[in-house]
Amino acid sequence: MRTEPIPLRQHLGLLGWSCEQLIARVNQHRNRRGSLPLHRKSAYPWMRGERPSVEVAGDVLAVLAQHTGRPVTASDLGWNRPRQRRRPRALDTPYEATATELLRDTQGDTPMHRRSFLLLSGAVATAPALDLLMHGAPALAAAQDGDLVSAQLTATVEQAVRQARELDDSEGSASILLWAGGLWQNLGKLITESRYRDAEGVRLHTAYIEMSETYGWMLFDAGHHPQAQRVYQTGLRLAREAADASGVHHATVNLLASTAYQESWLGQYQEAATLLDVATSSRPQALTPRLRAVVEMRRIALAGQMGDTTALHRADDRTRAHLAAARDSEEPWWTLWLSSSAIDAQTGRALLAAHHPDQAEPYLAGRTTEDDASYPRDRMLFASELADARVQTGDVNGAVEAARQALALAEQVGSRRVHDHLARVTTALRQQHDTHPGVRTLLTGQYS
Known part of the structure; x- marks a missing residue:
């Protein structure tokens, strides 16, 4: 009776498999049940004594059992022992x-x-961004022995990144995190494991930075703040090592702006200001009018969180001036969402954050009635913020009407951030105005 486990290395030797061949078969097994594929190098740490997650271990054992013709258990490989201390992760x-x-x-x-x-907070949260101000970083090189990425595949990647953003805009974030995360992860694999010409390399790096902004925003929207930071920082680090190209710079500015927005939301105001300063200081010649407007929009949000209404209105004026100067045919596609109505919305939200609900109300009211039907999450958010402003100014009937608009959109939106905000507003209505007939009707769902 065998008492000592047979290491994975010996199992593979008996089968005549390499680590990559094992992973190829495991991925076939995972594909049949709809799971994401593993990296082709995933088995190498297992050969050194580490072990995979419970789910992946089950896949490996099933594949080994299929090809050896006998049951293989975790104890057979020594995977039932206490885990070794993991290596530090990048x-x-x-x-x-x-x-x-x-x-x-x-x-x-x-x-x-x-x-x-x-x-992350303080200097560690801004370090990859500050590195963008330094020139001369070694360029990220394509793999020398990978398959060649064609122009057609590159175009397909770009279209997928665009679709991910459009899907997030239309549905919110919670239901599509797994799909978007797989796209972001696989694009990273493509960049590190494939060969590509310079032209395709620039486009792939640009697409990765854009996808980092989109996926990071989804994580932020779902309340996964540390994970969103890692996605943002990975995109910024790649931007530091990418080629000097306008598409890369444009995408990086947008990524910096979204990273700053998250920091503002988390109350890390100095970090947010630093990120926005880098966005306008690193290669300022690459900034288009709409890109400048996007950055100033984030300054509006930061000023509101800090309660600085003077800075808020200055940033509002600059945003509108930049938008008026834009020629849309020369702007990145992902800036075209920005409109005067969107500026109204951001200014209203910032004024609400700065505890000026009376000033915020007209900005938010205009946004909810004019917003594009393709952005239900935004309409739900700003309707709930309008309700919040009206609760604070004592307009209960108006608050009920705005909350009704938000609730009507709730089933279309998967954003934890937006649902949490609406829950806070309806809780305030119930606590402060529980006898109001409109509030009672709203909260019992008895409205048409």
């Missing part, structure tokens, strides 16, 4: 890692929104 200290290290560390078998990280 994502634990993303400000110290290279783009390649970060890209590889994102390719684990656990989705990003289920991985555990500490929230």
Whole structure:
């Protein structure tokens, strides 16, 4: 009777398999049940004594059993023993890692929104952004022995990134995190494992930075703040090592702006200001009018969180001036959402955050009636914020009507951030105006 486990290396030797061949068969097994594929190098740490997650271990054991013709258990491989202390991950200290290290560390078998990280703050939150101000970084090189990425595949990647953003705009974030995370992860694999010409390399790097902004925003919207930071920082690190190209710079500015918005939301105001300063200081010649407007929109949000209404209105004026100067045919596609109505909305939200609900109300009221039907999350958010402003100014009937608009959109929206905000508003209505007939009707769902 065997008492000692046979290491995975010996099992593979008996089968005549390499690590890559094992993973290829495991991925076939995972594909049949709809799971994401593993990185082709995933088995190498297992050969050194580490072990995979419970889910992946089950896949490996099933494949080994199928091909050896006998049951293979976790104890057979020594995988039932206490886990060894894991090696430090690049994502634990993303400000110290290279783009390649970060890209590889994102390719684990656990989705990003289920991985555990500490929230970053202070200088560590801004380090990858500040590195953008320094020139002369070594360029991120394509793999020398990978398959060649064609122009057609590159175009398909770009279209998928665009569709991810459009899907997020139309549905919110919670229901599509797994799909978007897989796209972001696989794009990272493509960049690190494939060969590509310079032209395709620029486009792939641009697409990755754009996808980092979109996926990071989804994580932020779902309340996964440490994970969103890691996605943002990975995109910024790649931007530091990418080629000097206008598409890369445009996408990086947008990524910096969204990263700053999250920091504002978390109350990390100095970090947010630093990120926005980098956005306008790093290669300022690459900034288009709409890009400048996007950055100023985030300054509006930051000023509102800080209660600085003077800075808020200055940023509002600058945003409108930049938007008026834009020629849309020369602007990045992902800036075209910005409109005067969107500026009204952001200014109203910022004034509400600065505790000026009376000033916020007219801005928010205009937004909810004019917003594009293709953005239900935005309409739900601003309707709930309008309700919030009206609760604070004592307009109960108006608050009920705005909350009704928000609730009517709730089933279309998967955003935890927006649902949490609406829950706070309806709780305030119930606590402060529980005898009001409109409030009672609203909260019991008895309205048409």
